[in-house]
Amino acid sequence: MNFNNKKSVLNLQRSLLLRIHHHRQYHFLTTPKQQKPIQPWTCISLIKQSTSLNTLKPIHASMIRTHLHLNLFFITNLITQYSSFGSVSHACLLFSTFQSHDLFLYNVMIQCFTANAVYDNPIFLYRQMREFDIKPDNYTYPFLLKACGHLRDIGLGKVIHKDVIVFGYESDVFVGNSLVTMYGKFELAEFSRQMFDEMLERSIVSWSGMIGAYAQNGLYKQGLLLFGRMLDERILPSKVAILNVIPCVRRENEADEIKKVVVDNGLDIDQSVQNAMIGMYSRCGRVDIARRIFDRIIDKDMVLWSSMIEAYAQAEMYIEALELFKQMKLQRIQFDFVTILSVVRACSVLASFRQARFLHGYVIRSLYECELMLDTALIDLYVKSGSLEYARKIFDNMSDRNVVSWSTMISGYGMHGRGIEALNLFDRMKGFVHPDHITFVSVLSACSHSGLMDEGWRCFSSMTREFGLTPRSEHYACMVDLLGRAGRLKEAMELIKKMPMKPDSGVWGSLLGACRIHSNVKFAELAAKSLFELDAENPGRYVLLSNIYMSLGEREEADLIRGLMKHRKLRKTAGHTVIEVKNKIYTFVVGDRSNPQTELIYEELEKLMDRIRKAGYVPDTNFTLHDVEEEIKDKMLYLHSEKLAIVFGLLNSGPTGVIRIMKNLRVCGDCHTATKFISKVTNREIVVRDAHRFHHFKEGVCSCGDYW
DNA sequence: ATAGGGTTAG
Secondary structure: OOOOOHHHHHHHHHHHHHHHHHHOOOOOOOOOOOOOOOOHHHHHHHHHHOOOHHHHHHHHHHHHHOOHHHOHHHHHHHHHHHHHOOOHHHHHHHHHHOOOOOHHHHHHHHHHHHHOOOOOHHHHHHHHHHHOOOOOOOOHHHHHHHHHHHHOOHHHHHHHHHHHHHOOOOOOHHHHHHHHHHHHHOOOHHHHHHHHHHOOOOOHHHHHHHHHHHHHOOOHHHHHHHHHHHHHOOOOOOHHHHHHHHHHOOOHHHHHHHHHHHHHOOHHHOHHHHHHHHHHHHHOOOHHHHHHHHHHOOOOOHHHHHHHHHHHHHOOOHHHHHHHHHHHHHOOOOOOHHHHHHHHHHHHHOOOHHHHHHHHHHHHHHOOOOHHHHHHHHHHHHHHOOOHHHHHHHHHHOOOOOHHHHHHHHHHHHHOOOHHHHHHHHHHHOOOOOOOHHHHHHHHHHHHHHOOHHHHHHHHHHHHHHHOOOOOHHHHHHHHHHHHHOOOHHHHHHHHHHOOOOOOHHHHHHHHHHHHHHOOHHHHHHHHHHHHHHOOOOHHHHHHHHHHHHHOOOHHHHHHHHHHHHHOOOOOOOOEEEEEEOOEEEEEEOOOOOOOOHHHHHHHHHHHHHHHHHOOOOOOHHHOOOOOOHHHHHHHHHOOHHHHHHHHHHHHOOOOOOEEEEEOOOOOHHHHHHHHHHHHHOOOOEEEEOOOOEEEEEOOEEOOOOOO
16 A cells, blocks of 8 residues: 555566466467558558457558567557456556556556456556556546556545545546445445536536436435436436436336436437336336336347346245246247346245255356356255255355355354354355455354354454454344344344444334243333334334234224324225145135135144144234234134144145145244144144244144244 | 546455
8 A cells, every 4th residue: 555665566566477377378479460561551450440359450460570569559459459348357457567667657557457347457557557657647647546446445535536636636527426436335425426516517427327326225315306406407318317217216206207207318229228127117116117118118128028027026926926937938039138137036936845946956057147146046045945955955065165055054043043054154154255234144143043142242252352343233133133032022122222333224123023922011112213204104014003902802002003103194004815736826814714625724724723722722812903802812813824824734634745835924823823733633734934033843843842 | 628426455
């Protein structure tokens, strides 16, 4: 970092040379002998007209014979062209053999590295320039700042920013725009904004860069606001401005407004804009509109198809996603690993083991690029379709694992209530890759799902102490969950109060969930108060609070909350349980009578409930909603979709098979207890996947212990 | 010669 230190600069130079050396390819000029000597005046146009490495190399060779390669002007043109063909090695070789400390040459070389995503070399070159006292100019900084941004090296970025000021380029529009983008990549949107505000001159790129910085940092409101201001100032939105503002759109009315701007400016014919609009509407919960846009596009490319599949996957419409993928194949449209990633994710939503096997085989046969990402997605798929063993097999066979793959496997163990194994894997991981924020979410939630209180705290404090990571709201949410499930609500509340940042909806949601288990109104009200502001649109929060009131017999309060919900036009997400029997998927809702075997199911259910009652099951009427007589309450519990699905599974599977069911919400507490008894009296293994995790029931116990 | 960009694993 210190440019005045001769020794460090020398070291840098040496390592730069080594790097460049690494790129060398010695035989690239062994082309057939050129027929005619090349003329200087045709040389540049020949270089510029070349369309590939193979047409460029002979030109280069003949330039060497006529000694044109000793001319700086020709060299820089060659480098630029090599760079545009992605051949960093040829560009490097030219640069390193041509001993000149010309500013233009350095700029071109820096540009070559940045354009080809080799982001640390521009920094070395810049340091070398400074050492040789070459004064950088306004063309140097945009590439350099871009490289800094990609490296996420904040310290370096700030040093170079200082240089920008020293050399007086801070008022250059290009340099200014690059600074805005760079700070956006550093997750320092407020710095970006400062740059933006201080700019003397702004172009459309400044506006879209700033909006993009907001979008990348989740500051959607600000992004939309700035976009609005841009329109107010009568600046015509560019395609990129639209693409940057679209991630900020989270509501349907906003989406409609953006769509109007798109149409008014004639940008709706652009395929990338159309594509982004598909994602936009699907994020707003309007997959139907997204689909309409998709259908209207005549000449659809691979990316559009992938986006639409991904849109379905995000909307949890996995059947539609898979159907679209099928159509894509039928229409013989090329697909790539991104498409497959969406398909795998679509399957993870309702993962059946059978589908997972099929997709896995498919991926193996297809030999895609990005094996790492695909393997990781498959691990997640197997985890979610209930097979930790297969997930682990993929994990063990991977030739390369990054922080995401480790975290996925750890969270897999956590989801299945195997906290100790999750922690063991975490320990092993430390020897290979550096854990990040999400790793800790996996580890901490693994602790909370298995009730590993001490280990949880130890990990939580090691985050900062050992790994220099500052806990975020998500981590506090895990800790509140851990304390809350264990009934230590007071401590959970104290932890929330001690948080250095404003608790988000996740934190309050954990507390509210714990209050439901342990029937605590006082803290529930506190949590709900914040949630109704932070996450006002989420119906689940209202239902939880109302259920807490109900379970304590406070009917009026409960009605009040239901009323509030109605007033805000929110509808409860209907709970349902899904079971796959003989390759067919069956869905049950509470009190369901749509199944052809309904009579048989209810008959069997009565018998089964009697059997488990004799074995000690006591219905927990805490989980009924209505203020009715005890006996009726018990019967209402029988109607829960979980129980119906389990009975259906018992009726329709062999005498020993594992029963696998899936609930879209959190599994009900009474059903959890009942399932324990069912697994005991029927001597069957039952696996329940709910919105958060898996419960493995065997011989009357659940893998989660009492940490429901 | 310069800045912003569509789908992408936890």
